Amino acid sequence: MIIPWITHRRWNTDNADDTDLETRTDHPPPSESPDLDAEMADTELYTASQWQLMWWKFRKHKLAVGASMVIFALYGLAVFCEFLAPYPLMYRDTAYAYAPPQRLHFFADDGFHPWPFVYRLRGERHPETLRKFYAEDTSQRYPLRLLVRGEPYRFWGLFQTDLHLLGVDPGGTLFLLGTDSMGRDMLSRIIYGARISLTIGLVGVTLSFILGLTIGVLSGYYGGWVDNLVQRAIEILRSFPSIPLWMALSAALPGSWSPLQIYMGITVVLSLIGWTGLARQVRGKILSLREEDFATAALLAGASKWRIMWRHLLPSFMSHIIVSITLAVPGMILGETALSFLGLGLRPPITSWGVLLKEAQNVQAVAFQPWLLTPVIFVILTVLAFNFMGDGLRDAADPYAR
Amino acid sequence: MSHLILHRLLWMIPTLLVISIISFAIIQLPPGDYLTSYISALEETGETVDAQEVEALRKRYNLDAPIYVQYVKWAGGLLHGDLGMSFEWNRPVKQLIGERILLTTIISVVTLLFTWAVAIPIGIYSAVKQYSWGDHLFTFVGFIGLATPNFLLALICMYIGYSVFGMSAGGLFSPEYQNAAWSVGKFTDLLSHLWIPVIVIGTAGTAGLIRVMRGNLLDELHKQYVMTARAKGVPRLKLLLKYPVRVALNPLISTVGWVLPGIVSGAVITAVVLGLPTTGPLLLRALMNQDMYLAGSMVMMLSTLTVIGTLISDLLLLWLDPRIRYEGRER
Numbered sequence: 001m002i003i004p005w006i007t008h009r010r011w012n013t014d015n016a017d018d019t020d021l022e023t024r025t026d027h028p029p030p031s032e033s034p035d036l037d038a039e040m041a042d043t044e045l046y047t048a049s050q051w052q053l054m055w056w057k058f059r060k061h062k063l064a065v066g067a068s069m070v071i072f073a074l075y076g077l078a079v080f081c082e083f084l085a086p087y088p089l090m091y092r093d094t095a096y097a098y099a100p101p102q103r104l105h106f107f108a109d110d111g112f113h114p115w116p117f118v119y120r121l122r123g124e125r126h127p128e129t130l131r132k133f134y135a136e137d138t139s140q141r142y143p144l145r146l147l148v149r150g151e152p153y154r155f156w157g158l159f160q161t162d163l164h165l166l167g168v169d170p171g172g173t174l175f176l177l178g179t180d181s182m183g184r185d186m187l188s189r190i191i192y193g194a195r196i197s198l199t200i201g202l203v204g205v206t207l208s209f210i211l212g213l214t215i216g217v218l219s220g221y222y223g224g225w226v227d228n229l230v231q232r233a234i235e236i237l238r239s240f241p242s243i244p245l246w247m248a249l250s251a252a253l254p255g256s257w258s259p260l261q262i263y264m265g266i267t268v269v270l271s272l273i274g275w276t277g278l279a280r281q282v283r284g285k286i287l288s289l290r291e292e293d294f295a296t297a298a299l300l301a302g303a304s305k306w307r308i309m310w311r312h313l314l315p316s317f318m319s320h321i322i323v324s325i326t327l328a329v330p331g332m333i334l335g336e337t338a339l340s341f342l343g344l345g346l347r348p349p350i351t352s353w354g355v356l357l358k359e360a361q362n363v364q365a366v367a368f369q370p371w372l373l374t375p376v377i378f379v380i381l382t383v384l385a386f387n388f389m390g391d392g393l394r395d396a397a398d399p400y401a402r
Numbered sequence: 403m404s405h406l407i408l409h410r411l412l413w414m415i416p417t418l419l420v421i422s423i424i425s426f427a428i429i430q431l432p433p434g435d436y437l438t439s440y441i442s443a444l445e446e447t448g449e450t451v452d453a454q455e456v457e458a459l460r461k462r463y464n465l466d467a468p469i470y471v472q473y474v475k476w477a478g479g480l481l482h483g484d485l486g487m488s489f490e491w492n493r494p495v496k497q498l499i500g501e502r503i504l505l506t507t508i509i510s511v512v513t514l515l516f517t518w519a520v521a522i523p524i525g526i527y528s529a530v531k532q533y534s535w536g537d538h539l540f541t542f543v544g545f546i547g548l549a550t551p552n553f554l555l556a557l558i559c560m561y562i563g564y565s566v567f568g569m570s571a572g573g574l575f576s577p578e579y580q581n582a583a584w585s586v587g588k589f590t591d592l593l594s595h596l597w598i599p600v601i602v603i604g605t606a607g608t609a610g611l612i613r614v615m616r617g618n619l620l621d622e623l624h625k626q627y628v629m630t631a632r633a634k635g636v637p638r639l640k641l642l643l644k645y646p647v648r649v650a651l652n653p654l655i656s657t658v659g660w661v662l663p664g665i666v667s668g669a670v671i672t673a674v675v676l677g678l679p680t681t682g683p684l685l686l687r688a689l690m691n692q693d694m695y696l697a698g699s700m701v702m703m704l705s706t707l708t709v710i711g712t713l714i715s716d717l718l719l720l721w722l723d724p725r726i727r728y729e730g731r732e733r
Contacts, residue, residue, distance in 0.1 A: 236420050239708045240701070243670055244685060245428075248701055251689040252431035330549070337551055338671050342686060357553070361675065366561045376554045383549035 054319060057396040064392020070385040074378075078195040085188035086166050086174050088153040089351060093173070093183040095123060099134050101178040101186075101371050104144065117143040121173050142172030178371035180359060189351050190375050196263070196352035198382065201332040204267040205325050208274035213314075213321065215275070216282025221290060221309050227283070234276045242273050246335060250344040259350045266345050270332045278324060285317040319397035327390040330383040337379055353379050406720075410713055421705045422480065426473050429698040436489040436692045437465060476695065480702065486695030488688070495699045499681060505574060506680040512596060513604045513669075518654070521608045525615025526647060529623060540612060547609030552602055556675040559598045574599075574678055599676055603669040615650055622646035648722070655718045658711075 048056070058064060077084060104116040120140035125132055148167035155161055168174045177186040219230035249269040253262055289295060290313060298308045339345030340354025341361070348355055353375040359365070360372035437460055441451050460466050467475075479486055485495035528537040574595045579588045622628065623646055631641050670682035677683075681700070688697035 232417075236417055236424070239417065239421060239705050239712070240424075241704050241708055244701055244704050247670065247686060247689055248428045248697065249431075252428060334551060338553070341551075341553055342671060342674060344686075344690070357551075360557075361553070362557075366557050367565070373554065373557075376551065379551060380546070380549045384545055387545060387548065 050319075054396045058392055061392035061395060063388050064395075067385040067388035067392070070381065071389060074194060074382055074385070075198060077191055078198045081191045081195050082153050082155050083163065084165050085185075085191040086150070086164055086176075087185045087188040088151045089188065089192045090349075091151050091184065091188070093179075096121065096134075096173060096175065096179050096183040097181055098132070098369055099123075099173075099175050099179040099183070100369075102173065102175050103136075104176070105141075108138075108141070113143075115143055117141045118168060118172065118174060120171075121175070140172075142168035142174075144168060144174070177374050178369070180356075180372060186356075186371060186374060189356055190353070190378055193351045193353045193356055193375060194378065196346065196350060197333055197336060197354065197379075200263065200267050200270070200336045200352070201329040203264075204271040204274065204332040205329050207267060208271035208278060208328065209321070209325050211271070212275035212278025213282055216279035217286055217309055217314065219279065220283035220286030221305065221313075223287075230279070230283075234279060237273065237276050240273075243338070245273065246270065246339060247342070247344055250339050259346075262346060263350065266336060266339065270335050274328055274332070278321070278328075281324060282317070282321065285320070286313055289313050289316055319393075323390060323393045323397050326386060326393055330386040333379065333382055333386075407713075407717070410716070414709055414713070417709060418706060421709075422477050422702055423473070425698050425701040425705065426476065428701065429692075429694050430469060436694055439692050440489070476698065480699070485699035485703075488693055488696040490688070490691055490693045490696070495696050498684060498696065499700065499703070502679055502681045502684060505678070506682075508592075509596070509599050509603070509678070509680060513600045513607075516600050517604045517607045517611060520604075521611035521615060522651075522654075525612045525650075526619060526642070528612065528616040529619035529650075530642065532620060537616075541616075544609040544612045547605045548613075550605070552606060552669065552672050553675045555605055556598070556602045556672050559602055560676060563598055599669075599672060599678060602672045602676070611654065615654070618650035618652070619646055622649050652719060652722065655722055656715050658715045658718065 045053075082088070099121055102118045102121060104118060106113055106116055108117075118141075119136035119138050120142065122135050122137045123132055124135055145167055146165065148164055148169075149162050150164045150167045152160060152162040166174065175185050175187070177190065179185055180189070215230055219227045246269055249272070250266060253265045253269075257265065286309075290308075295308060295312060298312050303312070336345055336352060337354035337357060340347075340352055341358050343358065346352050346355050356375040357373070357379075360369070365372050437456060441456065444451055457466075465472075476486055483496075485499070487493070488495050488498055491498055524540050528540050531537055574592055575588065576591050576595075579591045582588055625646075628641065628646060631645065632638070670686055672678070673680045673682035674686060685697065685700045687693070688700065
């Protein structure tokens with residue numbers, strides 16, 4: 001049984017969403033007359049689905065669109081890291097420990113070169129301090145090459161190949177961001193680290209999203225003792241300060257675990273607190289929405305509680321949920337960095353940005369090997385991009401607001 | 403009002419009970435106990451450990467008793483204000499925390515004041531002059547501050563302190579005052595070192611607060627009562643400070659409760675990097691070495707402070723904004 005006006009409920013409630021209405025957003029054919037054009041634009045605006053409106057509004061937020069592209073690029077880095085990194089993760093060349101970033105040159109004695117090249121790197125010892133330092137050997141040039149054959153690796157663990165996006169001819173080195181104490185290329189390690197650092201935020205957020213949504217919806221809709229129990233549990237969980245709780249739980253992960261288990265353990269630890277905020281938000285929304293007319297109407301029309309919850313109530317505030325999870329990702333990335341930095345999070349051989357930064361923990365690093373700090377730039381970039389994108393999404397989440 | 407406070411105080415009892423159980427459980431989670439990690443540390447250095455001696459130690463520390471017995475002993479001690487003994491330091495937990503709490507409190511309070519002193523005026527300015535040149539600048543700087551991990555700032559500040567001002571890297575005192583008794587000289591020495599941790603710990607908070615302050619104030623400024631008051635001729639500045647700013651301060655007050663646990667956990671990461679003699683690194687060490695009673699009591703203390711802090715900020719909110727009601731609305 002369908003009561004006709006139920007299908008029009010979006011006009012009464014402002015933000016109910018329904019997939020069957022999305023099919024109506026086909027663009028009207030272009031027309032000649034400007035009057036008619038404006039009218040058509042209006043019609044288009046009024047018949048657009050909520051998601052369509054949100055997309056239009058988001059598109060206007062230039063900074064957020066730019067940030068989304070940055071995020072997209074960073075995740076591209078994470079997905080194709082084996083191919084994009086000049087060296088494989090475990091590759092090391094002890095002859096080049098603590099080598100500073102190599103410069104790409106366009107100019108040489110014989111003038112301008114349209115294609116950049118690097119000079120050969122020569123390690124020397126200072127005659128008095130015996131400190132090792134590197135100099136460029138300007139007699140030997142290695143032009144930067146695209147799609148070169150280099151060190152072999154297994155792409156996605158599936159097949160063996162040795163194709164790298166960037167590289168130089170054999171004999172030369174390409175350390176664009178310098179090397180660490182064992183002569184491993186920082187740029188490659190950062191690119192591999194992106195895979196771990198960026199996914200840990202996503203997996204963590206997904207976990208807290210599932211937990212928060214399910215528990216929040218149940219708590220809000222059933223109320224009574226269920227609600228009471230959940231709210232108390234949340235209160236108790238929230239009264240643990242987050243960093244000490246993270247520290248305590250990560251310290252509790254057994255040292256005998258495999259890297260993958262540790263990784264999963266850390267994401268669970270990180271998402272353990274995250275879901276509480278989300279559950280509260282969801283509960284609050286459900287509490288107010290279930291009193292709305294459209295919820296009552298659905299109930300009268302014979303919809304089950306389950307259907308009302310997931311089909312009618314949930315879509316009305318889905319956009320807000322998406323915003324809060326977007327804004328939760330940077331917190332988790334920073335959390336992982338902090339934990340790994342303290343030595344409580346991921347441990348080598350897993351390479352994440354936090355693990356990389358642990359090596360740059362002292363003042364000597366800042367003074368003598370500042371390039372060891374470059375992972376921080378990626379952390380900052382990621383966090384900023386997520387924040388800007390979240391800002392844009394927040395504005396777009398309520399497309400009916402003026 | 404008194405009914406509300408009483409109600410909340412009563413709720414604290416079961417909450418704290420559950421918290422103590424969870425704290426204890428978390429501390430017990432890692433396989434083995436302090437002695438096993440102690441023994442493995444000894445063996446790493448090549449020393450042999452006498453099995454009988456280990457058993458004797460285990461008995462002395464009650465580590466052979468079932469877990470619930472250990473819990474009851476520990477929780478019972480907590481009720482008497484006895485936080486237990488630290489294995490590693492072989493001293494009462496209370497003493498260990500006690501000697502670090504003063505400096506930790508000083509740092510936290512100064513940081514809080516710094517955060518507020520910087521964030522509130524900037525937040526107000528940013529909201530009043532929305533989209534001005536200054537607003538964009540502060541927003542940009544604020545976002546950078548939010549996104550920069552604390553330890554990086556700590557490293558950079560330390561480097562600047564070392565290379566520009568010639569300060570000893572890390573710590574809160576110059577070497578000559580390290581073990582000296584409190585004096586005017588030591589105090590000024592402390593002040594000259596304090597700026598690094600205060601800036602480092604305060605930056606993220608300041609940046610966040612500016613965003614919150616700006617957002618809230620913008621919401622308030624567009625409300626009708628502001629226009630009404632302007633129309634009635636209330637001077638701009640007086641109006642601004644008396645009404646919208648007061649309302650916009652609400653979120654600040656609701657987070658002030660978090661300062662209490664912050665005093666004890668004391669920005670662990672920064673403290674570790676800077677080598678500050680505060681409680682944060684103590685907790686970290688205790689967790690890593692499975693120094694059970696020290697870690698457990700500190701986690702317990704932190705949570706208790708959070709619960710109390712939340713209550714305080716709720717009460718402050720009530721006082722600041724009489725419209726807020728916490729009593730449940732019955733439908």
